[in-house]
Structures are given as C-alpha cells and as structure tokens.
Amino acid sequence: MKVVRIRDFSETPGPRAREEGPFSGEEFLETVFRSAYLKAKEERETLLVDLDGTEGYATSFLEATFGGLAREFEATDILKTLSFKSDDEPFLINEIKGYIFEARNAPRK
C-alpha cells in the first residue's frame, strides 16, 4: 500500500486554484496527487490518502483535488484505487466520495 499524506504537501491547505492563493487543490493534484494515483494504479496497489494533521480543508480544495482527478480519470477506477484515513474529521471521506461521484457527470478536461 502506498500512502499520500496531505500534511506533507501543506499543513494549511488552501483554495481551489493556484491563482486564488497558495497550497491549492489544483497545485496538490498537479504536483503530488495525480502522479501518486497513476503509479498506484499502474502497480495495482491501494493508495491511502491520509487527511489528518492539517489545519482543516475548504470544500474547494477537496473538490479540486478529488473531483479534479475524477474529471480526468474513471471515477470507478479512482474509488477502487483510493482508500482514506480521516480520524480528525471522519465525515470528510463521504464528502470526498461525493465529489468523485459528482465529477463523473461533469465535462472531462
């Protein structure tokens, strides 16, 4: 199992897009998450996303990260590959799954 800890990217996750401010979901997706996902998928491993240890999350950061990934790749593949750890805010896991499902219907990039 591979692990991505969002706190390693930043303890203070920011907004949706780079232009809005630092540590955005877009930046996280492009610099860390997309490649980690692709590698895990290629090696048929589970990618554990550890959401703990940060100051908190705006919905826009989470949507840009997980919804953003689902606008590029198959949502069913994503849900098969990812697992989540969120002891600080367990409800976030359902929020994120919701973003992935919703993004299935959104136009692809």
Next chain:
Amino acid sequence: MSKKLYSTEKWKEYIKTRQEAERRNAVRHRKGPKFTGTRAQKQQALRKRQYQTVQAPSVFSIVNNTNDAMQFFTTLELYSSRYNINLDLSQVQTLTTDAIAALIATAQRLDAVVRGNLPNNPGAQKMLLESGFFKYVSSTQPLPSTPRGTIEQKANTIVSPATAKTLVHFGTKAIFGTSQRNRPSYSTLIECMANTKGHAAGRTNPNSRSPKPSETWWATVYADAGKKKICFTFVDTGVGIFRSIRIRTVRKIYDFFGGKDDTDILRDMLDGKVPSSTTLSFRGKGLPYMKRLARANRISSLVIVANDVYANVSLNKFMRLRNSFHGTLVYWEV
C-alpha cells in the same frame, strides 16, 4: 443631525432612494475612474472637503442590531460621496467585533477621509482600542496606550491559509491557554476568502487581458473570555452575493416563477440548490458546507449578511433588510 430625524419614514424612504442611486453610481464608477488627476491631487481635493458627523447607534452590532447598524452604514455611504466623515462613536454602549470589522472595511473603501472618536462606555472603548481600529481610521482625540488585547485583525486580497491559521490559533490560545487547531473555523475562513477572491469584485470583461480586480477582505477574531467563546468575523465590501452576475440572473428566474426574494435565494444557496456564479456544477459548495457545520454544531451563531438579506443560519432565521449592506459579512462562534 438628530437621531429622531433619521428614524422617520420620510428619511428612510429618502435614504433608500439615495442608496439605489449610490449603487448605480458605484457600478458606473467600476467602468473607469471618475477622477483623472494624480493620487496626490485626489488626496488634496479630499482634504478640502467639509466633514459631516455620523452618529453610530448605541447598540452597534450587525449581528444583534442589524437594521440600526445598516441604517448607519447607509448614511455613511451617502455622505461619503460629498463629505469627509466624522464618526461619532461616543454614544455607543454595546459594540461587537462584527461591526468594527465592517466599519474598518467600509472606511477603507469609501472615497472620503474618515476619522472617529472613542465611545464613552469603558467596555466599548476598550474593545475599539484593542481591535486596532485606529490603525485604519484616524482619531479625533488622543488615544490611551493599549496592550495587545483579545482581538486580532487581518486583511488581504487572496486566499491566505497562513492568515487563517494565525487567526484560529490566536483565538484558541486566548481562550484555552494553548494554541490549537479548530478545523471548522479554518475551513470557514478559507471558504470565505475564496468566495471573495472569486466573486466579490463583480463583473469583468471576458475579452479583457487585464487581471481580475481583487477585493480586500477583513477577518477578525475576538476571544470573549467571559463567554468562553471565539468570535470570528469575515467581511468584504465587494458586490455582495446578490449583485454577482449569476445570482442576478437566478433572481430574475425566481421573480418570474413566483416572486421569491433574496432571502429565498440565500436559503436555496445554503441548501446547495443554486449553482455558483461560475456556472460550473462542481462549484458553489462553500455555503452548503458552512450550513452543515452550523447544523452539526461545529460552529455556532452563524450569521450571513449580504446586500439586503440577514440570515441567522444557526437559528434558521432569515429576513430582508430595510437598508442594504455593501458586500458580505459572515460571523460565527466556536
């Protein structure tokens, strides 16, 4: 001007008409600068203006005394188009940080010199001094030296996670003795900042190459040791939720299908039924998330004031305001 005069119906009607005219002027103003001189010339012209005194209500609180506070801000806007402003805060008996944050944000936006005095009430005076209000508004009287208090104020134009962290940790340290995380407040601050960055500056020409104008936001945290609560206020003096282009279109549709007003639109936005001003379906999740945080009691006393709508989301109380607020204010406690 006496308080009695501007509580009459005639005055209220007059203010309402003027306010609409001011709003139209403001929209026109956005299309190009009215004053074509240099900055120094503009400052010189401003200094020559006469001062008009505007008295703040005795309970100066947007959250607790919304209509009187809005009346005050409307009067301020009205006079600022012709006069410099003398804020008379001497009669203020009760002062809350949401009003201070809104007053600073408004004073910074107005095209007038704004100065003010201290409330006579010791509690209100202490709060005003501790808020750092006089860093932004000049004083008409000598000020006593004030130690760093229980209020922290920050301003910016972009989403600033570091500022959100600073505010949250300042509040938790003052109340709990140790600096701690408060994830709901951090999330709400980032949502508000993103909303201001994305929408508050209003319409931009899609063909224009110039960058989208940025609106300044102001965030305040107040550690209320008596109530053991941390009070957050976020203010921007942008176009406000109901003047954003997309919502204006939504309002026309609501009007057409049954005469719903802005309170209904805000209700639906909080329920996630109105897409965001970007028209992308995956956006516009900030307000519903804040409502869920309030419903789950992870934040309390969530109040949103935007244009002519007051919403106490925690109490599910929505009302139309007689006077519009120029922008958006979000208040909550933990």
